[in-house]
Amino acid sequence: MKDLWAVLARRRDYRLLLSADLISLTGDWVLRTGLAFHVYTLTGSTLASGGLLLASFVPLVVLGSLAGVFVDRWDRRRTMIVVNLLHVLVLLPLLAVRDEGGLWLIYLVVVTQSCLQQFFAPAEQSLVPHLVEPGQLVTANALSSQTNDIARLAGAALGGVLAATGGLPLLALVDAATYALAVLLLLRVRHRAVAVVRQRTSGALRRVKDDWVDGIRICVRSRALRIVFAFGLVTGVGEGAMSTLFAPFVSVELGGDGTAYGLIVSAQAVGGIMGGLVAAAVGGRFAAAKLWGVGAVLFGLVDLALFCYPLFWDGLAPAFALMVIVGLPGAFVVAGSMTVVQRLTDDASRGRVLGALFATEGAAVLVGITASGLLGDVVGIIPVLVAQGVGFTVGGLVVLSRSKVLGRSTAGSTATVSAG
Template sequence: MGALRQLLLQHRDYRLVLSAGLISLTGDWILRTGLAYQVFLITGSTLASGGMLLASFLPQVLLGSLAGALVDRWDRLRTMIAANVLLAAGLLPLLIVDGPDRIWIVYAVMLWEGTVQIFFEPAEKALIPLLVDPRQLITANALNAQNADVARLIGGAAGGATAAWGGIGAVTLLNVSSFALSAFLLTRVAPRDEKAAGPPTDPPATAAGVARRTATGPVRRLRSFCSAALGPTWQHRPLRVVLGFVVLTGVGQGIMSTLFAPFVVDVLHGSGAAYGTVVSAQAVGGIAGGLATAVIGSRFRAVRLWVFGALLTGAIDLVIFCYPLVLRDAGVGPAIVCVVVVGLPASLMFTGLMTVIQDATDNAIRGRVFGALGAAEAASMLTGIAIGATCADAVGIIALLTAQGVGLIAGGCLAMVFTRRSAEPATAPADRPATATAPPAVPDPVERADRPA
């Protein structure tokens, strides 16, 4: 507990960012849960509720990489404040939704919210290494990862209860308040020099060069901007390993999100209440695992947390999905125990992976790396959702969910490639001292994208 207490007592700005992130994420869960309930109540269509969630998900797939590149060009703290303000303002049209004929407003709002949110997340992840000491980064990431589980537990319950009590209006006002409070907390964080990448410096102008740039400038700048957004993840070998891991596990997450409820109901023969208990137990396990990781994680190298966490998470998931084949009448009890236990290795995996990415990238390109990886994860999850929805009847629920566990183990084995790579001498990024997991910094493509050879 010493490392955890020291982190929270010494770094006021980190406490503010951590609290603001928790409040913002809780607002997201209030909105998603409350609107899903209200849209189904108004339309009576599960397709309408699913379309609402899809509208919030698409921006991450389509624009995540470009958003990350823009975050690197802007002040990240101000980006997070502006994102919260825009998120709050964008919710106000929901106050006039009063029937099925205005349900289109919900889709437009969710599309807006999803678009703005993709700027907040990479800015937050890129800012955290600047707020704490390098030796405290694993502990900081573990606490930050806990936000998702706490927000799901609080926001999910608050969103459902608020929607049932006061409808869309109450959900909207509560969510606006959460984003406003998050923005206020971030304004209390001391500004700092983030050394983020600025716009490219143009070479000296010549008559021929001006004419050439006038004719092809927009196309060249769009191409160089896309290269700046995607290039670091493809060019840097450790990040290619991370990308492969994210894609493998993202497909599995999509399959699990689609088939977990049918698994509890059809395979374990549980009720709706049993499913709710399993989901709540999963959140509790995540919170407990995050606290444990924050306490003990700093004693180990980040890459080992990543590898060990992935392998053990995959193994426990296989137990969850396969025990009904052996214990046919066991019910949901073993599943509840396992989803609580898996919280620790899952937290170790996420915290280790996050720290590896932060150590492997220079501050100037950190936002675009997180943006590109987020887009890859979202696309992989959509693929997994499609596989789960279309193949469950033909292949079987247990078989597909088993593939999810196998994918995690395969991802852990892939991460071992990084373990071997990280043992070689490496140059630390400019804003961080050398660590055992820091490979060479990646040159910033933005700085040379528009310069002639």
């Protein structure tokens, strides 16, 4: 708990960043949950609802890598503030949606918000190393991952209520208000970036292209980063399969209804909150690569137990328990892997590497969604989900076997921590 207290109590700028992230993420979950409910109410079409997922993923794959180029060129704090302000403006068209004829506006807003997020995410993760001491980075990343679980638990429940009571206008206003409040908190962050001098080439487009190619070259040439990307590809496909087949798994294999599914998913969020707290409290005492590897192995083993127990045991109770338990190793994976990436990259290229990594993981998730949708009916739900658990377990073993390589920091990557 000493490490946790040191970060929360003594790092003012990080505390402001964490609070802003929690507030805006809660608004995102409010809108995400409410939109799914509202679109299905308007259209009665599961295809229309599924289109929301596609609209949010395509910009990640197409824009993620390129966005990192600009993140490395811009002040990260200012980028986050501007992106949040644009989010407020982008949400306003939702106030005009009254019937199914406004469905195109909903999709346009979702696509635009996803485009903006491709600049926000790498900017945020690139800024974190500047706000804490190097030895506090695992704790800070564990706390950052925990905020998403807290936001999901609170925002998903609130989104359903607001969608039923106030409709789409209320959802848009609440989400916009969370972004505005996040901006106020980010404006109080004292850290300012040091200007980076870059050699100029002929033309803005040429400079962007050169930086983008340079970012890809960094990812390809680094042995450690190749391991990071391979892990992201394998586990991303598994996560896509999980998102597609988990509801059928609960229904067909466990015999649960919609209420049971919702409670099991909520149990995962509860486990993630508890796991994030544990990871934040003790994670700083372990090497980030080992924390990541052990977390991935345990995550895979718990998933395998979850997916296989219906073959031998009837009932929902083990599913609830295992979904809570998996939160702990899941938090270790997120905190450890992000810390490794932050330490492997220097500040001038961190945004490009993170952007490329997020895009790669997004593409892998789309592959997993497509493949599992086709294979689920052919080979069965459980065999496909078992492959997800195996992917995490094997990936974790590879990370552990390469922990020395992954534990090396790039020269000059240690950031200067702002006062307070």
